[in-house]
Amino acid sequence: MAMQFYASPEQIMRDRSELARKGIARGRSAVVLSYSGGVLFVAENLSSTLHKVSEIYDRIGFAAVGRYNEFENLRRAGVRMADLNGLSYDRRDVTGLALANAYAQTLGAIFTEQSKPFEVEICVAEVGATPEADALYRLTYDGSVNDEPGRMAMGGQAEAISGVLKSQHRPDMSLGEAVRVAVAALGSVGGEGGAARTIAAHQLEVAVLDRHRKGRTFRRITGAALTALLDAEAEESKEPATEERPETPATPTQEAGKPTTSAGSADLEG
Amino acid sequence: MFTNAGTSSFTSFLSRVAPEMLPGRRPLPPGMAADLAPHATTIVAISAAGGVVMAGDRRATMGNLIAQRDIEKVHPADAYSLVGIAGTAGIGIELMRLFQVELEHYEKIEGAMLSLDGKANRLASMIRGNLGAAMQGLAVIPLFAGFDLAAADPARAGRIFSFDVTGGPYEETGYDAIGSGSIFARSALKKRFRAGLSVDDAVRLAVEALYDAADDDTATGGPDLTRRIYPVVMTATAEGTHRLTDAETAAIAEAVVAGRMENPGG
Numbered sequence: 001m002a003m004q005f006y007a008s009p010e011q012i013m014r015d016r017s018e019l020a021r022k023g024i025a026r027g028r029s030a031v032v033l034s035y036s037g038g039v040l041f042v043a044e045n046l047s048s049t050l051h052k053v054s055e056i057y058d059r060i061g062f063a064a065v066g067r068y069n070e071f072e073n074l075r076r077a078g079v080r081m082a083d084l085n086g087l088s089y090d091r092r093d094v095t096g097l098a099l100a101n102a103y104a105q106t107l108g109a110i111f112t113e114q115s116k117p118f119e120v121e122i123c124v125a126e127v128g129a130t131p132e133a134d135a136l137y138r139l140t141y142d143g144s145v146n147d148e149p150g151r152m153a154m155g156g157q158a159e160a161i162s163g164v165l166k167s168q169h170r171p172d173m174s175l176g177e178a179v180r181v182a183v184a185a186l187g188s189v190g191g192e193g194g195a196a197r198t199i200a201a202h203q204l205e206v207a208v209l210d211r212h213r214k215g216r217t218f219r220r221i222t223g224a225a226l227t228a229l230l231d232a233e234a235e236e237s238k239e240p241a242t243e244e245r246p247e248t249p250a251t252p253t254q255e256a257g258k259p260t261t262s263a264g265s266a267d268l269e270g
Numbered sequence: 271m272f273t274n275a276g277t278s279s280f281t282s283f284l285s286r287v288a289p290e291m292l293p294g295r296r297p298l299p300p301g302m303a304a305d306l307a308p309h310a311t312t313i314v315a316i317s318a319a320g321g322v323v324m325a326g327d328r329r330a331t332m333g334n335l336i337a338q339r340d341i342e343k344v345h346p347a348d349a350y351s352l353v354g355i356a357g358t359a360g361i362g363i364e365l366m367r368l369f370q371v372e373l374e375h376y377e378k379i380e381g382a383m384l385s386l387d388g389k390a391n392r393l394a395s396m397i398r399g400n401l402g403a404a405m406q407g408l409a410v411i412p413l414f415a416g417f418d419l420a421a422a423d424p425a426r427a428g429r430i431f432s433f434d435v436t437g438g439p440y441e442e443t444g445y446d447a448i449g450s451g452s453i454f455a456r457s458a459l460k461k462r463f464r465a466g467l468s469v470d471d472a473v474r475l476a477v478e479a480l481y482d483a484a485d486d487d488t489a490t491g492g493p494d495l496t497r498r499i500y501p502v503v504m505t506a507t508a509e510g511t512h513r514l515t516d517a518e519t520a521a522i523a524e525a526v527v528a529g530r531m532e533n534p535g536g
Contacts, residue, residue, distance in 0.1 A: 049381070051381065076276075079378045
């Protein structure tokens with residue numbers, strides 16, 4: 001005869017948390033941090049098409065770790081919500097905070113109502129006018145939201161990576177420095193016997209929200225551009241005096257001279 | 271409502287969650303409504319070597335009145351394509367914004383841009399959705415042009431699509447014009463268009479064609495030298511879409527007007 005056992009709510013929540021935490025810790029990590037020219041996303045990802053980092057809206061990006069099908073579902077939902085709000089109101093009215101709140105509601109509801117929680121951790125990042133104005137929101141499997149101070153690591157051995165980031169990250173870094181700090185932090189764990197390891201360019205997914213662009217600021221850094229950023233490390237250790245310039249112009253000069261705006265999205269008129 | 275596996279199309283998503291935001295889904299009272307709202311007029315597009323040029327005049331009319339002198343009817347649809355709107359201005363602008371979001375949405379969801387033909391087909395189905403309103407006089411006709419990234423020959427990558435109220439699309443060879451002054455603009459282009467024009471020559475030709483349209487059609491505005499209002503001219507090339515600055519279009523428009531001082535027929 002089948003017996004129904006009583007399980008206390010505390011026990012159910014603990015079990016679900018444990019399932020989610022284990023799932024997230026099994027995967028590879030991702031790092032998000034502010035630098036002088038914007039917000040940088042670096043994820044360890046063997047696939048070049050199944051993205052962990054994506055564009056949501058003009059100044060909002062998305063990074064996730066955990067189960068692909070689950071965070072992909074959340075990403076699509078975010079793009080739909082952002083596009084709907086941007087069309088109904090204005091492009092400037094789509095904010096990272098609204099999106100983070102919506103994700104928190106969704107994840108919280110799934111955690112309490114469904115038999116299995118989402119095994120994901122996500123970051124909603126919004127680039128501001130200065131590194132201090134950047135907003136990084138960490139959303140966890142149970143729907144809790146945290147506003148992170150300019151840098152965060154998720155997935156795998158996130159705590160160890162966060163430690164490295166905390167000691168090396170400064171918000172006024174150039175893009176090259178930021179990429180190298182992020183990659184060093186990701187590589188600080190997972191080597192033989194807990195030692196550091198090197199991560200090759202093809203195992204990385206790198207993207208930025210470019211602070212100085214108008215309109216859609218998200219762009220991926222792949223191929224030769226990424227290798228050049230990583231290689232600068234070797235050169236720099238030889239010649240520490242080499243000053244790297246950020247790739248982006250200091251001011252949006254071109255667009256500033258544009259006479260009029262489009263009824264739809266002004267940013268396209270490049 | 272956002273988390274269904276669903277589709278990559280923003281209009282399909284809207285039709286499920288917010289159908290009231292789609293033009294053409296609103297019930298209209300019976301009767302003609304043609305004189306209710308301003309009308310946008312002439313747009314021309316010319317394919318050039320290595321790209322395409324689109325230009326529109328700045329006038330919107332309501333019956334015999336000028337509703338607006340500086341309306342903008344040519345817009346970028348996405349990074350490599352342009353859309354111009356003729357017909358009922360309010361619905362046209364709404365449709366154009368929706369089309370911009372549609373293309374961007376697909377690109378973000380799928381991680382890849384639609385093909386140029388795919389974009390034209392999406393626009394066609396959006397126009398078809400407005401057929402009911404069009405039959406009551408609130409028609410919108412777009413002109414769509416873009417740089418085809420998949421073209422085998424980059425010199426022929428600039429492509430133009432026209433539409434009718436029931437959709438379309440029809441690919442045009444060389445040049446096309448829409449709106450009330452289109453018959454005059456197209457006649458001017460017929461005589462002066464040559465395959466393989468440079469982009470700069472095509473820009474000049476587009477402004478000339480708009481001048482000819484304004485010459486014979488009261489609803490099309492010519493270059494307004496006193497108020498410094500000039501046509502909107504955009505290009506789409508391998509580098510993406512580009513809008514000529516006011517200073518650039520002013521120089522071209524003034525040259526065209528100076529030419530017509532000598533020879534009014536162009």
